[in-house]
Amino acid sequence: MKKFKKVIAALLCSAMVFALTACGNNAEGSSNTGSSEATQSPTSGTTETASTGGDAKNIICSEQPENGEYDPAGATAYVYFDYQSYCLEGLIDYDSEGTVIPAAATSWEANDDGTVWTFHLREDGYWSDGSKVTSADFLNTITRALDPAKGAWYVDALFLIQGAADAFNGTASIDDIGVECPDDLTIVFTLASPCANFLDYVRLPVYMPSNVQYATNADEAWDTDVTKNLGNGPYHMSDYKSGEYITFSPNEYFHDRATVKFDSLTFKFMDDDQAKTSAYKTGEIDILTGAPYYVQDQYAGQADLQDADVLVTNYILFNINMAPFDNVKVRQAFALAVSRQGICDVIGSCYTPSTTFVAANYKSKVDGTKWSELQGTLLDENLETAKQLLAEAGYPNGEGLPTITYTYPSMSYEADVAQVLQMQWAQLGVNVELNAMEYEVYVNARRAGELQLARHQWTGDYNDPATWLDMYRDGNSQNDISWYNEEYNSIMTASASEMDAAARQALLQQAEEILVSQDTVICPLFTTKTLYLVNPKISGQYKYVMGYLDFKFADIAQ
Numbered sequence: 001m002k003k004f005k006k007v008i009a010a011l012l013c014s015a016m017v018f019a020l021t022a023c024g025n026n027a028e029g030s031s032n033t034g035s036s037e038a039t040q041s042p043t044s045g046t047t048e049t050a051s052t053g054g055d056a057k058n059i060i061c062s063e064q065p066e067n068g069e070y071d072p073a074g075a076t077a078y079v080y081f082d083y084q085s086y087c088l089e090g091l092i093d094y095d096s097e098g099t100v101i102p103a104a105a106t107s108w109e110a111n112d113d114g115t116v117w118t119f120h121l122r123e124d125g126y127w128s129d130g131s132k133v134t135s136a137d138f139l140n141t142i143t144r145a146l147d148p149a150k151g152a153w154y155v156d157a158l159f160l161i162q163g164a165a166d167a168f169n170g171t172a173s174i175d176d177i178g179v180e181c182p183d184d185l186t187i188v189f190t191l192a193s194p195c196a197n198f199l200d201y202v203r204l205p206v207y208m209p210s211n212v213q214y215a216t217n218a219d220e221a222w223d224t225d226v227t228k229n230l231g232n233g234p235y236h237m238s239d240y241k242s243g244e245y246i247t248f249s250p251n252e253y254f255h256d257r258a259t260v261k262f263d264s265l266t267f268k269f270m271d272d273d274q275a276k277t278s279a280y281k282t283g284e285i286d287i288l289t290g291a292p293y294y295v296q297d298q299y300a301g302q303a304d305l306q307d308a309d310v311l312v313t314n315y316i317l318f319n320i321n322m323a324p325f326d327n328v329k330v331r332q333a334f335a336l337a338v339s340r341q342g343i344c345d346v347i348g349s350c351y352t353p354s355t356t357f358v359a360a361n362y363k364s365k366v367d368g369t370k371w372s373e374l375q376g377t378l379l380d381e382n383l384e385t386a387k388q389l390l391a392e393a394g395y396p397n398g399e400g401l402p403t404i405t406y407t408y409p410s411m412s413y414e415a416d417v418a419q420v421l422q423m424q425w426a427q428l429g430v431n432v433e434l435n436a437m438e439y440e441v442y443v444n445a446r447r448a449g450e451l452q453l454a455r456h457q458w459t460g461d462y463n464d465p466a467t468w469l470d471m472y473r474d475g476n477s478q479n480d481i482s483w484y485n486e487e488y489n490s491i492m493t494a495s496a497s498e499m500d501a502a503a504r505q506a507l508l509q510q511a512e513e514i515l516v517s518q519d520t521v522i523c524p525l526f527t528t529k530t531l532y533l534v535n536p537k538i539s540g541q542y543k544y545v546m547g548y549l550d551f552k553f554a555d556i557a558q
Contacts, residue, residue: 140212
């Protein structure tokens with residue numbers, strides 16, 4: 001058992017979780033087992049990238065430092081989502097406008113109240129070894145994720161299924177959950193209660209397929225073994241070296257194989273912005289994802305520079321279980337003393353101030369309006385009001401307040417954000433100490449509820465406001481501060497079963513106001529667009545609705 005899995009499993013069991021999440025830790029192990037027909041190791045001087053010529057279309061991309069697993073039933077983050085996007089095909093997908101479209105399932109239907117959903121799998125769905133994709137492969141991920149020892153970070157999404165929560169908690173059999181596979185090409189979900197947006201949930205990792213022959217919880221290394229980690233999407237994992245890179249090669253049995261143009265797609269794990277930018281300039285990588293803001297000036301007007309609006313919110317999380325943030329007036333004082341534009345002025349023009357928790361760029365399913373326009377301003381910026389609130393809380397001009405510790409991950413622009421916040425809060429008479437942590441340590445500490453005042457960020461997992469707002473429901477495993485508000489929970493429960501889109505949206509807006517404006521357990525700061533540097537010879541990438549460039553079916557001129 002991996003140490004990290006044990007820690008997370010313990011947290012899940014003790015919290016009786018009901019949640020969604022999207023962060024992870026470093027995978028263990030040093031290299032893939034088995035062999036691969038794939039590519040050379042992408043080390044400088046040994047791999048011929050697309051940008052340096054050659055007949056093969058071998059593309060190399062930068063990627064965040066490795067963390068999490070490649071098992072959809074496990075702890076997933078960062079590179080996992082690239083793996084999922086390129087190597088796994090879920091039951092449904094989204095088109096460029098966010099409309100649900102067929103993927104591994106060609107059709108589906110639900111009963112009138114949204115409690116029974118039946119999906120019909122495509123007959124030409126194949127794994128990368130040529131074996132058929134069946135309903136049992138989808139059930140395999142679900143049942144493995146419901147094993148508490150697995151530590152699945154998205155297990156809460158399965159609690160929509162009848163009997164799944166009881167199976168996870170050990171009070172019922174896994175054989176009695178509401179998932180049936182009447183034949184190889186049909187899977188039926190019976191839900192515990194109506195769910196208006198169940199199609200969004202099946203985009204999550206725990207609803208993705210994993211090959212029933214190889215993917216088992218008993219074999220903890222299967223997900224980094226290229227002979228066992230099969231893909232049913234356009235690509236499959238073909239080479240891997242822990243901490244260095246992961247390579248995907250075409251799935252020769254993919255139902256739309258002709259659209260896949262790259263011979264290999266390698267993601268190199270890189271954590272230094274300057275090193276990544278230099279690697280792009282020298283041709284070591286062909287695609288720089290998450291490029292630092294200063295490339296906007298360096299590559300202004302050049303074809304290399306591309307961007308995509310991201311469905312993300314960067315925010316402050318107040319630990320309501322630690323003084324002085326157990327006092328709502330203190331939380332509101334800190335929130336109202338923030339100048340979001342002041343932060344964005346420092347970290348770059350691709351960042352935009354935001355006071356909503358749901359990503360500002362999310363577009364309403366009702367009429368396409370951006371969420372920031374629907375909600376308006378949820379938190380005012382008023383230093384005098386902030387000082388008054390702090391005085392009412394018993395800390396006039398910050399007197400009596402102990403030193404506050406703000407913790408953030410030591411990556412990218414976070415130090416700059418922290419320093420701006422420190423100066424802004426100093427205007428309240430507050431002494432704030434900055435505490436940078438290595439990312440994995442920071443995540444574990446935040447999830448354990450050990451941080452007093454923390455940076456947090458959430459990128460939508462699916463195209464719906466619930467991917468943000470569900471996080472702070474009672475018992476949600478992503479609810480790191482164990483916040484409880486009866487009205488909030490009631491509204492969120494009602495929204496889940498509201499089949500009218502406009503009425504459901506109104507409920508979600510109401511819930512967000514409680515979270516941000518009324519109880520102020522979080523303080524939204526900004527949203528962003530992701531910058532890319534892309535070899536100008538590459539074409540055919542598109543902006544996925546979730547806010548990133550997708551290169552699955554891109555090509556490169558030779």
